[in-house]
């Protein structure tokens with residue numbers, strides 16, 4: 001009944017867990033939700049006011065399909081200020097969240113016969129973005145003890161004449177891993193030799209805790225096949241406003257804009273006005289959220305490492321930890337896989353997590369620490385209880 005295209009993709013596992021948590025909560029269950037992929041802080045006041053001002057001042061109509069010139073200029077200012085990157089407005093496209101940006105880019109660059117490298121564990125949407133185009137996602141292993149940076153032997157083996165793209169996501173969802181610059185450089189080198197596009201998903205670039213972030217395009221002076229994807233979602237607690245952007249080759253940007261113009265017309269006009277304030281206004285809330293997330297990261301990693309048989313490397317960024325539970329699972333045991341463990345935590349303890357399976361890391365569970373300290377403490381107590389029971 002449906003096209004082949006839709007059969008190639010699956011529903012988002014993370015959104016499914018968010019829905020499950022909402023369902024339990026509305027049934028009166030006191031759930032602790034550590035499945036969320038968004039800051040638990042409100043959008044900062046100045047940004048909310050800019051949104052209200054946009055409505056009152058009549059910014060309520062279609063904008064140019066690829067975003068307003070004012071917002072593109074704000075993006076240029078931000079990229080120069082935070083990432084040392086210099087582009088012009090024709091090299092910028094505003095979309096309805098970075099998810100939309102990444103989707104557009106895959107649509108215009110990949111097709112049947114192409115292969116696209118994805119490092120595993122990966123953000124749930126990458127394989128689907130690639131598969132829907134008809135191209136083949138090719139998974140490359142990473143090293144959990146090195147911030148999930150690539151297994152370069154495996155990467156080299158997986159490169160073929162059909163390799164058309166490589167997707168980097170550092171800081172990573174689901175692992176929180178932040179690669180060393182050397183690792184990014186090596187991937188860039190391999191990409192250049194194989195003439196592949198590099199997608200750098202930098203949604204969490206403002207959330208690194210141990211070293212300052214270096215944008216991939218900054219490291220790739222000679223590589224004009226790097227596309228940078230950033231977002232207002234996580235940095236400014238603006239997930240519902242839906243503003244993300246791409247910076248890169250102007251022909252690619254133009255083609256993405258053409259597709260976007262025939263699908264969504266333009267990103268939301270009110271959100272675009274608010275995003276100008278987000279990107280160019282007071283940045284102190286970003287620093288405050290970062291400090292708070294770091295505190296929580298340190299707490300949750302300490303609690304996890306106090307549990308027998310769990311060894312969790314300190315993730316350098318984002319707001320996720322992705323510990324390995326293989327010591328507690330097995331074919332002949334009560335809990336055989338991470339799905340079982342995640343369901344046990346949900347059904348018996350009302351703790352919502354996302355099992356590693358959807359991210360290509362079946363021994364793992366993803367805990368988001370975008371939650372209050374009290375929730376983190378209660379969840380870790382319940383996790384300890386669970387692991388003693390199973």
Ligand SMILES: Cc1ncc(COP(=O)(O)O)c(C=O)c1O
Pocket residue numbers: 037096097098099100123169172173201203230231232233239242243244
């Ligand atoms: C790695 C990664 N990339 C992109 C996105 C998309 O963010 P948005 O579409 O809200 O900008 C997310 C959101 O969860 C993410 O985790």
